[in-house]
Amino acid sequence: MTYIGKILPSLLNGAKVTLLLFAITLILSIPLGVLLSWGLRSKVKPLKWILSCYVWLMRGTPLLLQLIFIFYGLPTIGIVFERFTAAAVAFTLNYAAYFAEIFRGGLQAVSQDQREAAAVLGLSRLQAFRFIVWPQVLKIVLPSIGNEVINLIKDSSLVYVLGIGDLLRAGNVATARDVTLLPLLLVGIIYLAMTAILTYIQTKIEQRFSYYE
Amino acid sequence: MKKKLIILFGFLFLIGLSACSNGQRVGTSKEALIVGIDDSFVPMGFQTSAGKLTGFDVAVAQKVGQVIHRKLIFQTIDWSMKETELRNGTIDLIWNGYTKTPERAAKVYFSHPYLRNQQVVVVKKADHITTLKQLQNKTVGVQSGSTGYEDLMQQPQILKNIIRNQTPVQYDNIQNGMLDLKAGRIQGFLIDRVFAEYYLKHDRQQHQYQILVTPYRSENFAVGMRKHDYALQKQIDQALKHLKDTGQLKSLSEQWFGKDITQ
Numbered sequence: 001m002t003y004i005g006k007i008l009p010s011l012l013n014g015a016k017v018t019l020l021l022f023a024i025t026l027i028l029s030i031p032l033g034v035l036l037s038w039g040l041r042s043k044v045k046p047l048k049w050i051l052s053c054y055v056w057l058m059r060g061t062p063l064l065l066q067l068i069f070i071f072y073g074l075p076t077i078g079i080v081f082e083r084f085t086a087a088a089v090a091f092t093l094n095y096a097a098y099f100a101e102i103f104r105g106g107l108q109a110v111s112q113d114q115r116e117a118a119a120v121l122g123l124s125r126l127q128a129f130r131f132i133v134w135p136q137v138l139k140i141v142l143p144s145i146g147n148e149v150i151n152l153i154k155d156s157s158l159v160y161v162l163g164i165g166d167l168l169r170a171g172n173v174a175t176a177r178d179v180t181l182l183p184l185l186l187v188g189i190i191y192l193a194m195t196a197i198l199t200y201i202q203t204k205i206e207q208r209f210s211y212y213e
Numbered sequence: 214m215k216k217k218l219i220i221l222f223g224f225l226f227l228i229g230l231s232a233c234s235n236g237q238r239v240g241t242s243k244e245a246l247i248v249g250i251d252d253s254f255v256p257m258g259f260q261t262s263a264g265k266l267t268g269f270d271v272a273v274a275q276k277v278g279q280v281i282h283r284k285l286i287f288q289t290i291d292w293s294m295k296e297t298e299l300r301n302g303t304i305d306l307i308w309n310g311y312t313k314t315p316e317r318a319a320k321v322y323f324s325h326p327y328l329r330n331q332q333v334v335v336v337k338k339a340d341h342i343t344t345l346k347q348l349q350n351k352t353v354g355v356q357s358g359s360t361g362y363e364d365l366m367q368q369p370q371i372l373k374n375i376i377r378n379q380t381p382v383q384y385d386n387i388q389n390g391m392l393d394l395k396a397g398r399i400q401g402f403l404i405d406r407v408f409a410e411y412y413l414k415h416d417r418q419q420h421q422y423q424i425l426v427t428p429y430r431s432e433n434f435a436v437g438m439r440k441h442d443y444a445l446q447k448q449i450d451q452a453l454k455h456l457k458d459t460g461q462l463k464s465l466s467e468q469w470f471g472k473d474i475t476q
Binding site: 006007009010013068072075076080083160161162163164165169172173174175176177178179181 | 249252253254255259260261262263264288289290291294297298301302303386387388391392412415416417
């Protein structure tokens with residue numbers, strides 16, 4: 001018990017780094033994902049093509065490889081990111097691609113008839129989107145977004161490759177130093193606690209958006 | 214219109230990101246030196262439970278910093294990326310039980326060696342293995358990318374040819390190999406002597422293990438720096454010599470390893 005008290009502060013410091021990266025990635029990648037999803041449905045062929053390539057690239061290569069490329073590879077052509085910035089860039093670009101596909105699915109699920117009906121009723125395209133399409137899209141995408149959000153908190157452990165001291169690394173350091181697996185058990189419990197909170201928040205949000213039922 | 218908006222947002226995003234990266238000082242400053250370390254590398258450089266960096270190499274580096282009047286910043290890195298970090302200028306020194314080898318010397322500059330090291334095999338006493346020959350047809354582990362791995366491959370007659378499948382099991386880090394030895398899935402684990410001794414000293418079941426000495430060439434730990442960094446190399450060599458001459462290096466060695474293994 002005293003040992004747990006002794007290593008907990010360093011683990012919680014690691015958890016802070018994990019949560020910071022998590023928050024920054026989420027705040028940047030969701031809006032970017034929405035924008036990308038519009039682009040993916042655009043009638044402008046070159047734009048659609050470029051964005052599809054982007055999604056393919058981001059979903060088609062391991063996130064670990066993208067992290068290594070952005071932090072270690074880009075300096076060879078003169079682009080030098082600071083460690084945490086590199087991690088935030090890689091995570092945002094990667095997760096935005098996944099969110100884009102989720103929102104694209106959500107937008108496609110709302111039938112074209114509704115947009116036409118809105119136009120007949122005299123709503124502008126923006127109004128139709130804001131009051132007819134978007135509320136339905138939100139409901140549709142929430143469960144999938146929840147999946148990605150939980151993935152994100154665990155994926156953040158990949159930043160070890162940039163030497164960033166996140167929660168898992170803090171546990172590894174303690175394991176190496178004290179020759180015991182207990183710190184890793186604690187790390188698992190902390191991840192579970194974070195996921196439990198996120199799941200609770202997701203349930204609350206889904207309740208809040210349970211209109212039309 | 215939408216397309217323009219997207220392009221505009223994309224640009225803003227990129228500008229924002231590049232703004233974040235500006236103003237960050239990266240490498241090759243004349244003021245502070247960035248020392249790249251793996252903070253789980255006991256007992257050379259690691260974090261205490263209070264989050265403070267400690268270890269033999271950290272202590273030596275701090276003393277060298279005092280001698281050459283340069284501030285040292287310790288940067289945690291992923292060990293497999295150490296030479297890339299050095300080349301990119303995100304660190305200035307590799308200083309963490311870094312063994313001087315001809316392969317590495319082609320990529321980095323080395324200081325004079327300051328510590329002697331040796332490869333050893335940790336075995337379980339219960340397996341009744343007392344010589345390397347008895348590892349015949351046994352499974353042996355090694356840390357990937359370590360000098361132990363290089364030794365194993367370059368001098369196959371010593372160990373590689375007799376172990377099971379003539380192939381070692383490779384681990385990312387030392388603690389995983391030790392866990393596997395404990396679980397009995399490997400019978401021998403080839404590692405640096407300094408690490409082997411630390412692990413055995415801190416493991417509650419230390420009496421269950423023993424260390425087999427190997428005939429691989431003995432090794433030297435040295436500080437790595439960017440190629441053509443002559444001035445820095447000279448400064449560090451002089452500072453290390455000063456610490457050695459004044460007996461400070463010896464007393465640190467005795468404090469961390471219980472004996473003088475400096476050179």
